[in-house]
Amino acid sequence: MLDKRLGRRQVLQSTAALVGAGALGSAWTGPLFAQGKLEKPKVTLAVGGKSALYYLALTIAEQKGFFKDEGLDLEINDFAGGSRSLQALVGGSADVVAGAYEHTIRMQARGQEVQSFALIGRGMQIAIGIKADRADKVKSAADVKGMKFGVTAPGSSTHMLLIYWIAKAGLKATDVAAIGTGAGASVVAAVDKGEIDGVSQTDPVVTMLEQQGAIKVVVDTRTMKGNMDVFGGALPAASLYSTSDFVKANPNTVQALANAIVRANQWLQKATPDQVADTVPAGYLLGDRELYKKAFVNVKDVMSPDGLMPDNAPETCLKFLTTSDPAIKGDTIKLGLTWTNDFAKKANEKHKA
Structure with missing residues (x-):
């Protein structure tokens, strides 16, 4: 324990020594x-x-x-x-x-x-995926009219990416249904039960659904290249x-x-x-x-x-x-x-x- 009677300079020097010795676990100054x-x-x-x-x-x-x-x-x-x-x-x-x-x-x-x-x-860091059994019918965003998508919550970024994607194809926000499914295991359950036709979600759920062969990703912003392709920048x-x-x-x-x-x-x-x-x-x-x-x-x-x-x-x-x-x-x-x-x-x- 540092002696409370030490001056400020001594306290800082003592702390620096502890950091150098690894006693504080990292170089963070605390x-x-x-x-x-x-x-x-x-x-x-x-x-x-x-x-x-x-x-x-x-x-x-x-x-x-x-x-x-x-x-x-x-x-x-x-x-x-x-x-x-x-x-x-x-x-x-x-x-x-x-x-x-x-x-x-x-x-x-x-x-x-x-x-x-x-x-x-x-x-x-969000991706849009279509259920595997419907993916072949979706050649562009225009083809998802009438579909139901699982988003974390209506009005959230997952929802906004969905709207952005379909808007570029001339669709209105009301042309698809955004279903609040949260962001965890509940998303997987909604896909498995057939409650939704696609997802606009974050990882690890997207990777899990991909690996299971449950969805085909059609919009992907999980890399900086993906952000550049979709938005033209970060x-x-x-x-x-x-x-x-x-x-x-x-x-x-x-x-x-x-x-x-x-x-x-x-x-x-x-x-x-x-x-x-x-x-x-x-x-x-x-x-x-x-x-x-x-x-x-x-x-x-x-x-x-x-x-x-x-x-x-x-x-x-x-x-x-x-x-x-x-x-x-x-x-x-x-x-x-x-x-x-x-x-x-x-x-x-x-x-x-």
Whole structure:
């Protein structure tokens, strides 16, 4: 134990020595270098479909104790999809959301300021698949009129990708039915029971259904190349976001959250599939560890390495939204208010300290 009588310089030197000796387990500098007293140590975070690889950095930060290292007492409430977690933020039952960046743009269009401050996914990481027994009849998006698709929740990113895809073929959102199936084993069950004709989902479910031969993937944004092919650039996906008022009123708390997520992002860049599978809750593996590992490899390319928003990614997202949602007028959106790299930059500096 460090003697409380030691001066600041001695404390820092002693901590550095412990880090160098491996006593702290990593080069992360820890709370001695924290940005100041947390305005709100107990934080409630909402997420939609936490078991999905789409939110893997959140799970890693939780399981590895990164939030606790920042002095945070984090309560995570898991909902069926991203639209539900956004509702929790708007309703006041959540302080922060781990959800798609696109919701910050949607909320601004509705007159509410919401800001993303730490990116989890730099690519969308969602795929659309058609049930194998119907896939041969689908030559283009125009052929899915009247079909039922399993999405995490209506209004979520999985739903928006579906709408975007069919809109480019001249169909309306009402030409297909979006059925909320969540993001885990319930999706597989819906396919098996014939309740849906296709899915717009994240991994590991997509990889599982592919491996079973249950679906044929027709749109795939699980790689950066896939994002380029579908959107023409990187489309920012999961991120930590909150109301602009919360971010302004609680900068130290927001910084602590960003620190934990960036640390998890960096851990994932070096982690092996086995290390990831060992860290997540057993239920996330869907009963097939090897499949989960394969799914992680499939999507690792689109996981953010540093929590930073890529250049031009907000513009790509806005274009995606204006195509899929006529209510969003691109010329009225101030993208600069929907995200900030300030906290992620400081988090990366902290890691290098």
